[in-house]
Amino acid sequence: MKPGWGAALVLALLVVCPAAAEPPSPEEEAPADAAATPAPPPPAGEIALVPGGRLIPWEQLDEESFALARDVVSQALVFRQVDGIAFRSRKEVYDYLIQHMDFAADVARMLRVGKYRMRRTPTGFEADDGHGAHGFLRPLYDDGDRRVFYLQGRYDPPVLPSIAGRLVLVLDTSYTQAPDGENYAEMRVAGYLRLDSVLAEVIATVARSFTEEMVQKKVKRFFRDVARVSRRAYDDPDGLIEELARHPLFEAERVAEFRQVLYAHRPPPWAEAIPFRLAPEPLALDPGDLPETY
Numbered sequence: 001m002k003p004g005w006g007a008a009l010v011l012a013l014l015v016v017c018p019a020a021a022e023p024p025s026p027e028e029e030a031p032a033d034a035a036a037t038p039a040p041p042p043p044a045g046e047i048a049l050v051p052g053g054r055l056i057p058w059e060q061l062d063e064e065s066f067a068l069a070r071d072v073v074s075q076a077l078v079f080r081q082v083d084g085i086a087f088r089s090r091k092e093v094y095d096y097l098i099q100h101m102d103f104a105a106d107v108a109r110m111l112r113v114g115k116y117r118m119r120r121t122p123t124g125f126e127a128d129d130g131h132g133a134h135g136f137l138r139p140l141y142d143d144g145d146r147r148v149f150y151l152q153g154r155y156d157p158p159v160l161p162s163i164a165g166r167l168v169l170v171l172d173t174s175y176t177q178a179p180d181g182e183n184y185a186e187m188r189v190a191g192y193l194r195l196d197s198v199l200a201e202v203i204a205t206v207a208r209s210f211t212e213e214m215v216q217k218k219v220k221r222f223f224r225d226v227a228r229v230s231r232r233a234y235d236d237p238d239g240l241i242e243e244l245a246r247h248p249l250f251e252a253e254r255v256a257e258f259r260q261v262l263y264a265h266r267p268p269p270w271a272e273a274i275p276f277r278l279a280p281e282p283l284a285l286d287p288g289d290l291p292e293t294y
Contacts, residue, residue, distance in 0.1 A: 055170045055172075056148060068168075069140060071194070072193075076192040077193055078192070079192050080193075081190045081191075082188070082190075082191075082220050083188050085186065085187040085224075089230040089233075092265075093233050093261055094185050101127075101137070102120045105118040106250070107240075107244070108225035110244075110247055113232075114224070116130060121136070123136075124137050127151075132155055134153050135154060136151065146172050146173075147170075148169070148170050149168070153165075163195060164196045165193055165194055165195040165196050166194045167192065170190040172187070173185055183234070185227075187223055241262065
């Protein structure tokens with residue numbers, strides 16, 4: 001345990017336990033027939049004013065996704081941004097891996113560059129990062145450049161008690177071509193953490209630096225596997241496809257589908273003998289340019 005964390009835990013327990021052990025005073029006791037009235041949720045305009053709130057495209061979310069994101073962002077204990085995650089990649093390959101995270105996680109484990117295990121479910125993915133965090137991930141929004149994810153689960157650190165909570169991640173990705181001609185993707189990730197237990201929240205508040213460090217580490221690790229697989233696919237597509245084809249974990253149909261994505265930028269084989277180049281956009285002919293036919 002790092003210096004200071006033990007004191008933080010003791011302070012947290014002193015804060016929580018007496019309040020839980022002492023009976024309420026008569027003035028504090030609520031009438032038996034009084035019903036608890038939950039506070040109304042904050043409006044979208046108010047949520048946008050919280051730290052990082054404007055990163056989420058609230059007006060583009062459906063009703064259910066809006067409610068899931070709102071309940072986390074409006075009561076987030078920690079907001080953290082992670083920048084500077086850059087790697088060689090092409091957009092179509094990266095997009096495929098993000099949309100098929102279960103496949104990306106399997107490839108990362110095969111390459112021994114990641115420990116994530118993910119299983120597709122009707123609403124998203126069941127995930128385990130191999131470092132004590134496990135739960136469910138659900139995509140809420142995707143416009144190709146900005147994506148929003150909702151995660152709910154539990155983290156079992158080696159020293160602290162289990163921490164149950166919810167996390168909203170906003171992933172922004174941009175693509176650039178370096179002067180040497182290499183294509184790069186750069187990720188910027190924002191995370192909002194809401195904890196679902198009073199004890200965990202008090203501990204996290206007292207040991208805030210640990211909580212922020214934990215969120216940053218989890219956020220960065222969440223997409224690191226995808227980045228590593230995408231970089232390997234860029235640097236050695238032929239070798240990667242050969243490894244996938246030999247590995248018993250991957251079905252032939254999935255490998256063939258991924259091969260098409262990897263080789264989509266390549267000219268067809270017959271282009272080696274015939275002058276040929278790929279046009280960036282389909283050619284649009286004006287009807288007036290066509291020859292007259294009789």
